Amino acid sequence: MTTRTIDRSTDLSQSLDKLGPDETLKHNSDYxxxxxxxxxxxxxxxxxxFESNKLMKFHGIYQQDDRDIRxxxxxxxxxxxxxxxxxxxxPGGVCTxxxxxKIDELAQAHGGNTIxxxxxxxxxxxxxxxxxxxPTIEGLHDVLLDTIxxxxxxxxxxxxxxxxxxSDVHAEVAALSKQLSDHVIPKTRAYHEIWYGEERVATSENEEPFYGKQYLPRKFKIGFVVPPSNDIDVYTQDLGFIAITGPNGIEGFNVTIGGGxxxxxxxxxxxxxxxxxxGFIPEDRLLAxxxxxxxxxxxxxxxLIRxxxxxxxxxxxxxxxxxxxEIEQRMGAxxxxxxxFxxxxxxxxxxxxxxxxGTWNYGLFIANGRVSDLPGRDIMSGLREIAxxxxxxxRLTPNQxxxxAGVAPEDKAQIEALLDAHGLSANARTSALRLNSIACVALPTCPLAMAEAERYLPDLITKIEGILDRNGLAEEPITIRMSGCPNGCSRPYVAEIALTGRAPGKYNLYLGGGFHGERLNALYAENLGEERILEILSEKLSAYARDRAPGERFGDFVTRTIDRPQAA
Incomplete structure (x- = not known):
């Protein structure tokens, strides 16, 4: 594999007065x-x-405040x-x-008893x-985890x-994600000095041999996908690797660039x-x-323009x-x-x-990824006992x-009993719509949120489930995603139904994304309250139930039949 070097093809040592303020801050941050x-x-x-808040993001930390009481x-x-x-x-969502x-212990001690x-x-x-x-970061270090x-x-x-x-292919891809993550993280010793108390050693201009003093212009997201599942939404990644397999396992990867x-x-x-x-690359060219x-x-x-x-x-x-x-020239092939695929x-x-x-895995639905104890569903306590x-x-999934994983046949009954005892069994009916839902955190902690998401989407889904029941669509999988702002942390713009926050109680409605993330949806109506959202979805879902072609997904139906976006 390759060694990372600067090898810049353009000069990044431009005068700081020609750079945006974030670039100047990074340049002067002492790595x-x-x-x-x-x-x-x-x-x-x-x-x-303000400056430390910006830099702490590179350390995996965001300053927030409780907006409910602001x-x-x-x-x-x-x-x-x-x-x-x-x-x-x-990397890859793999956790022992x-x-x-340890995550559970730290959440109880410092994180409001929730994960x-x-x-x-x-x-x-x-x-x-x-x-x-x-103490939280030191606790993570005890079990070989970090926030870099x-x-x-x-x-x-x-x-x-x-x-x-x-499968074995999934295990290999998970290992490659760990290898690549370790390869691409910043090499500055700042993290170890600040959080682990290590002494600073002599440094040089090569402390960040790849990133340099200014790191990247913005965040950069990488993901691996194993067809036929596109659970990571590979087309939304800055850099994606689609595993291509043969009789002997992974042969290489189709490469995608430019999602966001x-x-x-x-x-x-x-x-x-x-x-x-x-294009395609063989596996040994992955890091290059x-x-x-x-x-x-x-x-x-x-x-200059962030x-x-x-x-x-x-x-x-x-x-x-x-x-x-330019990529091919730098890759050397x-x-x-x-x-x-x-x-x-x-x-x-x-x-x-x-x-x-021969082992068994159990897929557990966790609404919007919130691990806590709820009435009749002790998620946090149950998973503690299972661990x-x-x-x-x-394995944490990209859908929260x-x-x-890895349950031996002789241990399956014990795990199943713990699931039942804590209300986590799949016997409880959950609609297909809810199983295909995602929401970002939004209020009260996210400073960018304009409207609710995690706290509101479950209630909205309950109301949409009534529409689905009336139209015989209760078992129809439809992707729905909600973000409290337009930044899209819940990957809303590839969902069949998406809502992005505009103001408290007001959302933009998007319709028509591809069921497997292959097509962007389109803005249908702006600045809507709940009543109008439900009216539109009732109309569209009723038409879908009545007029869809055999096997046609909701997003495909909307794209095929929609006339024009409606006025707000």
Whole structure:
């Protein structure tokens, strides 16, 4: 495999007055150290400075406040109720029972007795106060976990298909995701110095041999998918690897570049984009390909206008042919023609599945990824007890669900009994719509949220389920996703039904995404309240039940029959 070097094809040492403020901040941060260490010692405030907040994202940490009480605290002339979100780096979503128990312990001690499973297959802690950040990260270190590059302008956590059948191919891809994640994270020692208390050693201009002082222009997302499942939504990734298999396992990967969900309302220069398939690489060229693609974005990405800094805009600004040729030059070999593949779904499977190794996996639905104890469903307590006896591992899915994996046949009854005892058995009826739903955290903690998502979507789905029941569609799988703002953390723009927040209680409605993530949806109506949302969905779902072709998915039906977006 390759060694990462700077090898810039363009000069990044442009004068700082020609760069955006985030670029200047990174350049002057002493490789992400800044003043984080001293800010953590300041007990006058529950937060950190603006600059430290920006830099701490590279360490996997976001400063947030409780927006439910923000106005009240302002009236009382108090500082906002500042806490921190801490996100774990967990390549491929693979977690050992020991690691799960440590996550559970830390959540009870510091994270409000709740764990969040994210759409990038990892854990988030919320409600962590400043003095508890370091103990949380030290606790993660005890079980060989960290939060490096879980946020920030770098390569984020690397995803991998989490299939309930969990074949040898899936295991190999999960291992490759770990290898690639370790390869692409920043190499600065700042993380170890600040959070583990290690002494600083002599450094040089080569402390970040690949990223340099300014890292990437924006976040960069990588994922692996194993057809026919597209659970990671590979077309939404900056860089995607589609596994191509043969009689002896993985032969290589079709490569996709340029996906991304984020957009800004009323700003037409920002938009979601699906990735392009640019060709095939053999498996031994994987790291070289990743280095080449990321270095092109590093060198050509927009460092002046942050809203245009994602890789998708670099491709559209420079042209796909130019970008592809630049990648091939840096990779040292051309792409081979893309090989045939088929993706049929981007959802999860649930219940028991047997693997090709004879072990059993259990797919567990967790609404919006929130692991906590609920009336009649003790998710957190139940998984704690399962982790104590599980001899296999856990797989977090890209759809905020969980797979209890590697259960030996002789242990299956014990795990099943624990599931039943804590209300986690699949015997409880859950609609196909709910099983295919995703929501971002949104209020009260996300500072970008304009409307509810996680706290509201379950109730909205209950009302939509009534429409489905009346039309005989209760068992029809339809993807629905909700984000509290247009940034798209729940990957809404590839869902068959999507809602993005505009204001409290108001959403934009998108319809017509592809069932397996192959097509963007379209804006149907803007700034809607619940009553109008339900009216439109009732109309469209009734028409779908009445007029659909055999086997036609809802998103395909809407795309085929829709006349025009409606006025708000």
């Amino acid at each position: 992400l150290r800044g003043h984080i260490a001293s800010d953590l010692l300041d007990r006058i405030t529950g937060g950190v400075t 106005d009240e605290r302002r009236r009382q002339k108090l500082e906002p109720a500042l806490t921190f979100m801490v996100r774990v780096r967990l 029972p020991e690691q799960w128990l 969040r499973l994210t759409t990038r297959q990892t854990f988030q802690f919320h409600w962590i106060v400043k003095e508890d950040i370091k 590059a879980a946020c920030g302008d770098d390569s984020r956590g690397v995803m991998a298909t989490a299939d309930p059948a969990d 969900m984020g957009r800004t309302d009323n700003e037409p220069t920002t938009y979601p984009r699906l990735a392009d398939v640019v 390909c990743a280095d080449a693609v990321m270095s092109v974005q590093r060198d050509y990405g927009n460092r 809203a245009r800094a994602r890789f998708k805009y670099t491709i559209d600004d420079k042209g796909l042919d130019f970008i592809k040729a 051309p792409f081979e023609p893309a090989r045939p 088929e993706l049929t779904t981007n959802g999860d499977g649930f219940g028991w599945r047997q693997t090709d190794r 104590k006896v599980l001899k296999g591992h856990f 669900n969980l797979i209890i």
